[in-house]
Amino acid sequence: MALSEFSRRGLGRRRVTGALGVTLALLCALLAAATLLVILGYVMVQGIGAINWEFLTQLPHPVGVPGGGVGNGILGTFIILAIATAMAVPIGLLTGIYLSLFGRGLLPEALRFMSDVLSGVPSIAIGLFAYAVLVAPLKHFSAFSASFAFAMLMLPLLVRTSEQAIRSVPQTVREGALALGMSNFRATVGIVLPTARPAIITALLLAIARVIGETAPLLFTAFGTQFWETNPNNPMAVLALQVFNYAISPYANWQSQAWGGALLLVAAVCVLSLGARLMLRRAMHGLEG
Amino acid sequence: MKSWLSRWPAVLALAAATIMPAAAATQLTGAGSTFDYPFFSKAFYVYNQKNPDVTVNYQSIGSGGGIKQFSARTVDFGATDVPMNAEELAGAKDPVLQIPVTLGGAAIAYNLPGVNATVKLTRQAVADIFLGKITKWNDPQIAKLNKGVSLPDTSIVVVHRSDGSGTSYIFTDFLSHVSPEWKSKIGTGKSPPWPTGLGAKGTEGVAGEVRSTPGAIGYVEMAYVVENKMSAALLQNKAGKWVDCNPDTVAAAAASKPEVSASNFSIVDASGANSYPISGYSWVVVYKKPSDAGRAKSLYAVLSWLIGPDGQGNAKSVDYVPLPRNVQETAAATLRQMQH
Amino acid sequence: MTTDAGSRFRRVARFVSPVDRGFAAVVYGGSILFALLILGLFVELLLGSWPSIVKFGPGFVFSSAWDPLNSKFGALPMIYGTLVTSLIAIALAGFIGIMSAVFLADFAPRWLATPLSFLIELLAAVPSVVYGLWGLFVLAPFMRTTAGPILQKLLGWTPFFSGTIYGVGLLTGGAILALMIVPTVTAISRDVVAAIPRDLREASMALGATKWETATRVVLPAARVGIFGACVLALGRALGETIAVTMVIGNRPEISASLFAPSYTLASVIANEFTEATTGIYISALIELGLILFLVSIVVNALARVMIWSVRGSERV
Numbered sequence: 015m016a017l018s019e020f021s022r023r024g025l026g027r028r029r030v031t032g033a034l035g036v037t038l039a040l041l042c043a044l045l046a047a048a049t050l051l052v053i054l055g056y057v058m059v060q061g062i063g064a065i066n067w068e069f070l071t072q073l074p075h076p077v078g079v080p081g082g083g084v085g086n087g088i089l090g091t092f093i094i095l096a097i098a099t100a101m102a103v104p105i106g107l108l109t110g111i112y113l114s115l116f117g118r119g120l121l122p123e124a125l126r127f128m129s130d131v132l133s134g135v136p137s138i139a140i141g142l143f144a145y146a147v148l149v150a151p152l153k154h155f156s157a158f159s160a161s162f163a164f165a166m167l168m169l170p171l172l173v174r175t176s177e178q179a180i181r182s183v184p185q186t187v188r189e190g191a192l193a194l195g196m197s198n199f200r201a202t203v204g205i206v207l208p209t210a211r212p213a214i215i216t217a218l219l220l221a222i223a224r225v226i227g228e229t230a231p232l233l234f235t236a237f238g239t240q241f242w243e244t245n246p247n248n249p250m251a252v253l254a255l256q257v258f259n260y261a262i263s264p265y266a267n268w269q270s271q272a273w274g275g276a277l278l279l280v281a282a283v284c285v286l287s288l289g290a291r292l293m294l295r296r297a298m299h300g301l302e303g
Numbered sequence: 304m305k306s307w308l309s310r311w312p313a314v315l316a317l318a319a320a321t322i323m324p325a326a327a328a329t330q331l332t333g334a335g336s337t338f339d340y341p342f343f344s345k346a347f348y349v350y351n352q353k354n355p356d357v358t359v360n361y362q363s364i365g366s367g368g369g370i371k372q373f374s375a376r377t378v379d380f381g382a383t384d385v386p387m388n389a390e391e392l393a394g395a396k397d398p399v400l401q402i403p404v405t406l407g408g409a410a411i412a413y414n415l416p417g418v419n420a421t422v423k424l425t426r427q428a429v430a431d432i433f434l435g436k437i438t439k440w441n442d443p444q445i446a447k448l449n450k451g452v453s454l455p456d457t458s459i460v461v462v463h464r465s466d467g468s469g470t471s472y473i474f475t476d477f478l479s480h481v482s483p484e485w486k487s488k489i490g491t492g493k494s495p496p497w498p499t500g501l502g503a504k505g506t507e508g509v510a511g512e513v514r515s516t517p518g519a520i521g522y523v524e525m526a527y528v529v530e531n532k533m534s535a536a537l538l539q540n541k542a543g544k545w546v547d548c549n550p551d552t553v554a555a556a557a558a559s560k561p562e563v564s565a566s567n568f569s570i571v572d573a574s575g576a577n578s579y580p581i582s583g584y585s586w587v588v589v590y591k592k593p594s595d596a597g598r599a600k601s602l603y604a605v606l607s608w609l610i611g612p613d614g615q616g617n618a619k620s621v622d623y624v625p626l627p628r629n630v631q632e633t634a635a636a637t638l639r640q641m642q643h
Numbered sequence: 644m645t646t647d648a649g650s651r652f653r654r655v656a657r658f659v660s661p662v663d664r665g666f667a668a669v670v671y672g673g674s675i676l677f678a679l680l681i682l683g684l685f686v687e688l689l690l691g692s693w694p695s696i697v698k699f700g701p702g703f704v705f706s707s708a709w710d711p712l713n714s715k716f717g718a719l720p721m722i723y724g725t726l727v728t729s730l731i732a733i734a735l736a737g738f739i740g741i742m743s744a745v746f747l748a749d750f751a752p753r754w755l756a757t758p759l760s761f762l763i764e765l766l767a768a769v770p771s772v773v774y775g776l777w778g779l780f781v782l783a784p785f786m787r788t789t790a791g792p793i794l795q796k797l798l799g800w801t802p803f804f805s806g807t808i809y810g811v812g813l814l815t816g817g818a819i820l821a822l823m824i825v826p827t828v829t830a831i832s833r834d835v836v837a838a839i840p841r842d843l844r845e846a847s848m849a850l851g852a853t854k855w856e857t858a859t860r861v862v863l864p865a866a867r868v869g870i871f872g873a874c875v876l877a878l879g880r881a882l883g884e885t886i887a888v889t890m891v892i893g894n895r896p897e898i899s900a901s902l903f904a905p906s907y908t909l910a911s912v913i914a915n916e917f918t919e920a921t922t923g924i925y926i927s928a929l930i931e932l933g934l935i936l937f938l939v940s941i942v943v944n945a946l947a948r949v950m951i952w953s954v955r956g957s958e959r960v
Contacts, residue, residue, distance in 0.1 A: 032855030036750050042742035043751070046825050047762040053769065053777050053822075060780075076344035078530055078621060105680075108673020115670065125674055127945075128681045134876075134944035136883025138910045139688065139933045142917070146687045153376040154332065166680060173677065198658055199666035220768075227770020230885035230910070234918050239360040240344070241330065241351075249332055249360060254772050258886060261776045262503070264510035264531045269780075276773045283768045291761070334918075368919030371926075391921055438807075458807040465894035467711065467919040492712035494916075501809055501905045502894030504915050515784070516810060 054280060061277025064270045074240050074256070080267055084275055086242050087253040094157050094236060095222055097246055098164035103218065106169050110176025110214075111202060117181075126174075133170035140166045141231025148235070155237035157250035163231035168221035175217030179210035179297075212297035216290045223286035227279040229254040254279060329601045333361045335369015335382035337506035338470045339585045341526040342405050343382070346609060346617040357601050363505055367467015367493045373588055379602055381588045384469020385493065386565035398591040400641055401565035402634045404610055406557050406624040409474050409581040410528045410535035410548035412513050413520040415440060420452045423537045423545055426572070426580060430482035432459055432520060434489075435499030440518065455518075461500025462512045462521035467493040470506055473583035474522045477571040481580075522581065525549065526622040542576045550624045552579035557627055564633070584630070592642050603643035610634040685937065692931035694924055703931060709896035709912075711920070716928035718935060720896040724813065724906035725936075728888060729881040731817025731902070732824055737874050740828025741863075744870075747829070748836040749844075749858045760833070767826035775890035778819040783810040783891055786818075791903060802900040809893060814902040816892040820884055824877040831876060831951060835869030836862055838955045865954075872950025879943035883936055885910040909936045 068083050075082030109129075113122050140163050148159035183206045191201035207214075232238075237249035238259070253275050260272035333343070340363035347359040364372070366383035373381030374395040386401045411429060413422060424432075428444055431437045437444055441454040464471045472493045479486040489495050503512040503521070510527040513519040520536075525548045528535045537545045546552045556570050556578035563570070563584060572580045587606060593599035608614045615625040626634065658667045695703065699716060706717025743763065747756050787810030794814075798804040839862050847857040863870070885908075893905020894915060909932045920926045 028853055028856065032853040035855040035859065036746070039742045039746035039750060042739045043746045043759055043763070043829075046739055046743050046766065046829060047759050049822055049825070050762050050766045050769070053774070056777060056781060057773060076348040077341040077526075078345070079348075105673050105677050108670050109677045112670040112674040115667075121674075121678075125678055128678060130948055131941050131944055132681050132684075134879050134883070134940045135684070136885065136910055136936050136940060138883065138885045138913050139937045139940075140684065142691070142913065142930060142933045143684045143687050145917075146691060147683070149377060150375060155377055166684070169677065169680075197660050197666070198663045200662075202666070223768050227772055229770070229772045230914055233914055237332075237334075238362055239330075239332075239358075240348075241358045241360060243330070248330055249362075254770060257776065258772050258890075259507075261772070261779060262505070262511050262890065263507040264514050264527060264533075265507075266531075269511075272776055276770075276776050279770050280773055283770065284765065287761075287765055287768050365919045367921050371919060371921045374921070394921065394923075460807065460809055465915045467916070467921065490712060493921075494711040496708075496710045496712065497895070500895065501811060502907075502915070504889075504894070512811075515780075516787070 057273060057276050057280055060270070060273035061275075064274025065277060069271065069274055073242065074251075076240075077265065082267075082271075084251075084253055084256050084271065084278075086239070086251040087256040087275070088278070090157060090236065090243065090250040091226065091253045093244065093246060094161045094164060094250065094252060095226065097158065097161035098168060098225065099218065099222070101161060102165035102168040102172055102221070105165075106172025107176050107207075107214070109169075109173045110180060113173070113177040114180040115198075115202070129170045129173045132166070133174075136230075137163070137167055137228055138230040141234055144231060145234045154247075155235060155249040157236055157243070157246040157248065160232055160236035160250070160252065161246065163235055164225045164228065167225050167228060167231075168218075171217055171221045171224065172214075176210070176214050179213035179217070180206055182213070183209045212293050216293040216297060219286050219290040219293060223283050223290070226282050226286070227254045229258045328356045328358060329598060331357065331359045331380070331598060331602055331605060332378045333359060333369075333380045333382060333587075334364050334372045334378045336366045336384050336469050336585055337363040338366070338384045338407060338409075338468075338524045339363070339382050339405060340506070341524070341530065341621045342407075342618060342623045345621045346614055347605075349617055350605060350608060350614075354604075357605065359605055363507070365464070365466035365493075365505060366469030366472070370588070371467075376590075376594070379589075379593070379598060380606070382585065383588065384583055384585045385472040386568055386586050387588060395590075400589050400591050400637050402587045402589070402606065402610065402637050403563065403568075403584045403626060403630055404587045404606075404634070405585050405615075405618055406553060406626055406630075407583065407585060408525050408548040408553040408556075408579045408624075409470055409477075409522040409583070410525045411520065411538065411581075412510065412523050412528050412533045412535050414513050414515075414517055415455065415457070415534065416517050418452060418454065418534075420449070421534065421537050421547070422452065422454075423448045423539070425539045426477075426481035429536075429538070430478050430485050433461055433463075433478060433497075433499070434482070434485060435461070457518035460516050460519040461497075462503055462509050462516070462519050463497045463500050464494075464506075464509060465502030465504050468506075469493060469583075469585065470522060470524060471495065473571060474581060476569055476583075477581045480572040525553070529622045538580055540576075540578050540580045541572055541574050542578070544576050546577065546579050548579050548581070550619065550622065552577055553582045553624045554627070555579070556582035557584075557624070557630075561627070561629055563630060584626075589638075589641055591640060596643075599641070599643045603638070603641055606638055607635070610638065688930060688934040688937055692927055692934045695927035695931040698924060699928070703928070704935070707896075707898060709907075711916075711922075711925050714922060714924050716925070718909070718932055720898050721907050721909045721912050721932060722935070723898045724816075724892065725882055725908040725910070727813050727902070727906070728816040728820055728892070728908060729878055731814065732820030732881045733874055733878050735818065735821035736825045736828050736877060740825050740873075740877070741832050741870055743825075743829045744832035744836055745858050745863065748833045749854070749862065760830070763826050763829050765826075766822070767830070771823070771884060771886040774819055774823055775887035778815065778887060778891040779811075782818060783815050786810050786812075786815045795903075803902050806899070806901040806903055808903045809905055811891045811893040811905060812901075812903050813892070813906045816888045816906070816908070817902075819887050819891055820881045823884060823887065824881050827877040827880055828873050831873035832866070832870045835866045835873060835951065835954050838869075839865050868950050869954030872947045872952075872954075875943055875950065876947035879940050879947060882943065883910055883940050885914050889914050909933075 071085045072083035144163035191205045257275035260268040369381035509521040513521040556573040559573040559575045707719040708715040791808035847861040889911035895905040
């Protein structure tokens with residue numbers, strides 16, 4: 015542990031520099047975390063006043079009529095997410111299985127690259143795509159087209175995570191199943207997938223959290239409506255879109271409802287993220303045990 | 304363009320269509336003018352109360368958007384503050400009916416905290432502000448019109464529409480009438496190249512931006528001004544009188560031109576002592592032969608109601624002007640050409 | 644380990660039975676569908692923008708005209724607005740994010756690192772529209788009444804902080820973006836820093852360096868390519884971010900030096916104008932903006948991933 019003469023002389027000052035540096039780093043981390051708390055706190059304070067039973071269950075009122083709610087937007091968000099999940103999960107899972115089983119070669123590498131690229135494609139560009147394939151040819155806006163856009167936004171995360179989840183299932187588990195004479199199909203579907211399930215559900219929760227507040231593609235897909243709508247073939251109200259429209263409106267009543275809607279979105283994202291964390295813990299646990 | 308829109312394999316389209324069940328009640332979708340939105344939102348709400356089996360979903364995306372979505376047939380009707388021109392009609396391919404539905408004025412709303420008196424502006428001053436030639440509220444040109452009002456040394460923040468807007472058309476039509484410089488440099492249109500200012504989405508956005516920005520000035524339909532308790536300037540009209548934007552002055556502007564049609568519709572800078580200079584009709588566009596007979600029937604019923612006395616009766620309560628008698632008749636005659 | 648397991652598996656797993664063949668076919672079909680979706684996205688954007696590409700040529704990117712009235716379109720003001728807001732964002736978020744990452748990876752005790760990481764990652768999940776709402780009602784007024792005038796007093800002599808302070812504009816847009824990408828920079832940089840081998844740290848400490856010196860002079864330089872990659876990835880997010888920026892950018896297709904001036908980004912033009920564009924060439928020009936955004940995001944993402952992989956290995960980005 016021989017220190018050079020040079021460094022011994024400056025040691026005191028170097029320790030001070032180090033302490034200052036660490037403090038600076040700590041402050042940066044706190045600043046980042048504090049920003050979140052400030053924004054969340056602000057949304058909470060502004061939004062909590064707007065939230066009541068009527069807000070959660072009623073239709074929006076026309077301009078100038080006080081009250082009203084975002085009930086149709088909440089319902090629409092659930093419907094669109096459900097359809098998006100139904101579209102994204104099979105494709106994501108199949109691609110994930112493919113990548114984990116036939117991992118190398120030109121096509122798998124290309125798929126991985128495309129999946130990574132897709133995760134970086136701006137949601138607005140995906141909205142344009144959904145408009146081109148599902149709105150313009152069908153000649154009407156629809157919840158279905160919004161689900162399609164959401165599914166594309168969810169896919170990269172699902173593909174990569176399911177590939178990794180399946181890969182991380184210990185090889186012995188699969189080999190054991192094959193040794194018992196199971197087909198690859200039964201080994202994958204009956205043994206490997208259930209083991210990987212918590213990790214895949216984690217990914218799904220995170221993917222939903224990613225799109226639940228997504229607004230840009232909705233502008234030219236879901237479009238919005240003031241009424242209850244359950245038919246995915248029609249334009250549908252979506253909470254995030256209502257928040258956007260209300261936020262840029264001049265009406266005090268609507269602006270306050272925008273905060274209320276924002277609070278709902280943030281709460282949903284927090285619940286989903288926490289849920290994903292818990293799921294992940296279970297996934298780790300499951301793999302160890 | 305059509306080819307881009309129709310290229311994708313019908314497979315996805317069919318899949319979507321077959322999975323989805325048909326809706327029980329009729330839902331009509333309309334899109335367009337934000338100028339009309341408070342009126343439509345009220346009127347269609349009332350209509351739905353009386354006819355629960357028909358809902359009209361109107362989305363205020365701007366007149367340009369209304370025409371585009373109508374031409375792409377993604378909506379049942381479009382609404383626009385400026386009738387479709389020849390090029391746009393050609394773009395729609397099938398014959399279109401253009402029906403006047405309401406009458407309104409664009410108020411010059413501003414936000415000057417601490418100034419309680421109503422600011423007066425000449426037509427020239429409005430043009431110079433939007434040309435970016437007057438940049439301070441205490442500019443001599445404004446100050447001399449408002450003697451006794453202490454105007455602050457605040458920068459003027461011009462707010463205009465960022466989307467294709469019929470209100471912008473009416474407003475720039477007005478500016479082109481009163482300012483040769485505007486006419487030659489900028490011109491009249493739904494999305495003119497604004498020389499200065501902030502862009503905001505929809506009349507809602509302009510009103511919101513003006514309300515939240517001290518020093519801001521923008522043009523919004525008068526219902527928005529009333530509803531949001533904003534300040535709006537007194538304008539000097541062609542006859543030299545100071546008028547504010549209200550149903551009477553807008554009606555006076557409309558009265559100066561009894562015959563309106565989709566090709567001759569401008570009532571800006573109207574003569575008449577009481578005329579408000581930035582007034583205009585708003586129009587609904589429908590196809591002469593709608594593709595779906597069932598929906599056409601509902602659409603016809605809704606629109607006849609809207610341009611009839613019951614529908615127009617909703618105009619006043621939300622600060623719009625009912626259509627003049629003769630225009631109502633023209634509108635009804637035009638609508639009757641629609642197959643239903 | 645994965646590759647080893649994979650190769651062993653490939654020896655065992657032979658898809659010979661009819662069931663397995665069917666299974667392989669279905670799995671293969673699913674991935675082909677996935678690939679087709681992504682190719683379709685590209686093809687659609689290309690076809691949609693074709694009329695505009697033909698009409699305006701490469702000049703589209705260099706022209707600053709955005710005049711739907713006369714059907715003249717150029718992307719330069721939007722490219723400028725997009726770049727400037729994103730660069731402001733990365734300048735603000737880069738430093739804070741990297742510092743946070745160093746703290747979380749090398750200094751924070753576990754009881755602090757776990758909740759802090761979770762909070763920062765939660766920042767990434769807050770929807771764009773919520774940031775926009777907050778930006779519109781809190782950040783923009785703050786910029787207009789407080790931060791803007793102070794900056795102008797200090798730096799008003801430069802062209803960058805001169806002129807009217809609208810509240811909304813390039814600087815506000817950049818600031819909102821910075822908030823949104825701090826988590827990306829932090830999370831990935833933290834993983835990259837954590838992936839630097841222990842030996843390197845121990846060697847440095849053994850030579851008498853303090854922990855801080857080790858972090859800044861040994862670990863960070865070793866991780867710099869990966870951290871740079873994290874910043875580039877964050878930049879990619881910032882370039883394509885739509886709603887929050889649209890709400891605070893001022894929506895004006897103009898190039899001005901002042902950071903207080905309103906501007907426009909590629910994504911926000913599409914958000915504002917796509918449903919309303921009437922003429923074919925207008926729509927096509929908007930789609931071409933989308934295509935530019937798409938291509939830029941591909942290049943930026945590919946670059947970022949290669950850099951991150953070089954340090955941390957290719958699992959999970």
